[in-house]
Amino acid sequence: MSQLHKKFGDEQVKAILRNYQEGQMTRQHAQELLGIGKSRFFVLLQQYRTSPTSMSIEYHRKAPGRISSEADQLVR
Numbered sequence: 001m002s003q004l005h006k007k008f009g010d011e012q013v014k015a016i017l018r019n020y021q022e023g024q025m026t027r028q029h030a031q032e033l034l035g036i037g038k039s040r041f042f043v044l045l046q047q048y049r050t051s052p053t054s055m056s057i058e059y060h061r062k063a064p065g066r067i068s069s070e071a072d073q074l075v076r
Helices: 010-021 027-034 038-050 069-075
Strands: none
Touching: 010 027, 010 038, 027 038
16 A cells, blocks of 8 residues: 555545545445545544635645764765
């Protein structure tokens, strides 16, 4: 299973969730298209229902890298 933010853009995921919400596709089909499980699907759906215009699947690293930029410069 690859990472969702690498396979799809925000608008593509929103379109799939919108189609599911409007009854144009089943949950199973939406999950297959996205390549995610049931739990992840419902987390995304909740985010979409809360704020459909500003929902984003972009990944933002919370922890800094393991090696400092100074150390990285020394290695190169």
